[in-house]
Amino acid sequence: MDLDDILALAASHKPTVFERASASRNTRWVQQQYARAKADGRDLVGDVDPRDPLNGDTGEIPRITRAAQLAKLGTVRWDAATNEVTWSDEMSLIFGRAPGVVRPCIETLYRLVHPDDARRVREATGTAWVRRTATELTCRVVQPGGITRWVHCYIEVLTGADGEPAGLIGTTQDVTELELARQERERRARRRAIVEQASDGLGPGDGPRDRTAFSDEIDRARRAGSGVLLVIATEPQGGTDPDRLCALVATFVMKLARRNDICGLLGPGEFGVLMPGIGLRPATSLAQTIVEKLRAQLFVAGPHGLRLGAWGGLVRFEAHDESSSIDLLIDAESAWRHAKETGAVLKALPRPAPADERQEAWRTRVRAAVAGNGFTLYTQPILDLRLNQITRQEILLRTLNDAGNPVPPRRCSTSPSTSTRRCRSTCG
Amino acid sequence: MTAAERRLAELDASFEDFCRENIVAVERFLRSQCGDRELVQEAVQETLITARDKWEEISGYEKPLAWVYKTARYKLMNEQARQRREATATLDEVPSDRLVAPPADSREAQEWLLGCLRRLPERQAAVFALAIEGWTDPEIARILGMADNTVRSYKSTVRRRLKEFAGDAGFGTPARGR
Incomplete structure (x- = not known):
């Protein structure tokens, strides 16, 4: 099947029963709305052009300028025979000038375009003229006071009465808001990419979850029943290969955790163990073992072996606690900090902290x-x-x-x- | 029934026939340029309400549909501009339409075509949408308010792009037996 087959298939489409019913319904709706609008005395024509587009003035220039006026767009025209440039009042406003203040000419036109875009505009108009083909581009214009506006320009080739190219006409629209929104989207995408990059190496597929996935697991566990969340912090976090060290410690913690426990890499030197369906006492005992073994283990992630300081914070949760996964993580992180500050190995919380306390x-x-x-x-x-x-x-x-x-x-x-x-x- | 009432009833009847006959086509024309169905329906309805107001005049045109297409396009552009002004910051890129298998029927083929046209600049999409309905190049130029040369140029550009899309979707080869 190629493009022609698809076009032929699309053209063979006949309105379905549903489409016909919908057309009848919409027709009735239009009639009702029309009657209501007339009764309310609404102006239904507004700035709509009532003329038949297929009859009357069919010259290209009036047609294009009229279409631009209706769409509130500017036009700028170059006549090849006289080398004259003219532009509409709307175009003057896009240039930030009152209509009639600036005498249009080619030099002025290129002066109003941003210097960094002038060459591109020259090339686009030159190509359109040489190749006799329509083109479009977005460029900047500089208004008085150095204010920059973005404009999108459709460049078309005009044909004279003799059938030969007679000039160019550009229909322009101020697209500054759209351009700024596009740039903002790009900036956000760049930011996202940086953040994603920063998280690279955390949470491989079968290994420990990253912080987001681990939070999701906590929420899932909370919905299913009770359990204990353990957060372990280790120091130092750096070394010559911090990512490798992180991965080694994570693997070590996973080996010590129970088979059904879910492990997560929460940040540099910070690890989570989610223990569903366990009481606080056995969980504390397991956490004690993990932290002590971590302290006793020699890790080699670089030229030298490294011993780590480690602390644990636990918090028990019940099914449908009001606390969210983020709340539980904060509580467990506060607990390990408290343990570290008080010289303890662990601190266990029997329940999530009250919101105001947290x-x-x-x-x-x-x-x-x-x-x-x-x-x-x-x-x-x-x-x-x-x-x-x-x-x-x-x-x-x-x-x-x-x-x-x-x-x-x-x-x-x-x-x-x-x-x-x-x-x-x-x-x- | 007075003569004026009879004339009004005739206008109502001919307008309703026109609407029923063409409303789907007008909607399809706008959908080739805009993926937001609600916005399209709003523009179509507003256009037809205006058309009803001017129906006595418009119905005398050789092809009233040309006027409806032209007006509907402006209505849509105005609606889009208003929406952009209100929600510029939240506008997201329109996801590209994908098709994993060749269209199985005429409706799927139409949807694929509309999806592809929406990935192109609006003016190019509008030109091609009218061309495949059988409008001539000068008619298209007059409805859309552009140069004759532009219509020819856009038609070949769109055709090239559609071939690329079909190739990308993996069904760019002629059907057997053609």
Whole structure:
């Protein structure tokens, strides 16, 4: 089957019973709406052109300029015989000039285009003229005061009465908002890629889950029944090959965990073990074993062997607890920090912390981090292309780990913006 | 019944016949340029309400459908511009339409074609959508308000792109027995 077959098949389509019924229904609806609009005295024609498009003035130039007017677009025209350029009032407004203020000519036209785009515009118009073919491009124009606007331009070849090419006409539209939205999407995609890259190596298919997948597992376990969440932190996190060390420790923890337990890599040097259907006492005993064995083990991830400090935090949850997976992770992380600060191996919580307590604990941590320079800020200039100036700075927040290194966004939270929001809300 | 009432009834009847006959085609024409069915339906309905208002005049045209296509396109463009103004930040890329097997019937073939046309610039899609309905190049140029040369140029460009899409979907070879 090739394109012609498909086109022939598509053309053979006859309206189905459903489509015919729908057409009748819509017809009735249109009639009703028309009657209602007339009764309300609504203007139904507005700026619609009532003329028959197939009759009357059929010249190319009036046709194209009229179509542009109806669509509120600008036009700019070059006459090959006289080398004259003209443009519409709407085009003047796109250039940021009042109609009639600037005398149109080729030099002025190219002066109004952004210098970085002028060559591209010349090439596009040149190619359209030489090849006698329509083309389109997006470029910038510079308004008074250096304000930059993005415009999309359809360039068409005009044919004279003798059938020969007579000039070019461009129909232009200000697409600044669309262009800015496109650039914003690209920027977000780049950001996502950076975050994904930062998470590379965490959570391979059959191995430990990454933080997001582990959170999903916690939520699933919460819905199914009770259990215990263990979060283990190890130090140092660096070494010559931190990813390799991370993978080694994760494998070690997985070997010590029960067969049905689910393990996760939550961040640099931080590991989760989700133990469904277990009481706090046996879970604490198992956690104690894991942490002590971790401390006793010599890990080789580089030229030298490395012994780790390790601490554990546990929290027991019941089915349908109000706490979310993120809440449980925060509780277990607070618990291992408490264990570390008090010189203990573990701290076990019999139930999730009350919401206000958890919030307060976070506030305390944030205050401590602020006091101890535990954050680092990145700034990113936001250039408003409409004004051609930097109007604001986006401030990105990253936490520093105990070694003073910034923690990549995904590893401390689900996204950089979440991290920023959390900081704001807890500081606030 | 007075003469005026009779005339009104005649207009109503001929408009309803026109609508029933063409509403699906107008909708299909706009769907070749816009994937948002709700927006398309809104533009079609607004166009037909306006058409009803001017039906006495429009029904006298040789091809009233040409006027409806032209007006429907402007209505759609205005609706799209309004929507962009309201939701620029949340606009996402339109996902490309995919087809894993050759279309089995005429409806699937139409849907594939509309999906492909929506991946092209709107003006090119509009030209081709009219061309496959049998409108001539000068008629298309007048309905869409473009140069005659542009219609020819767009038609060949779209045809080339559609062949690429068909090739990408793995059914770009002629059917046996043709």
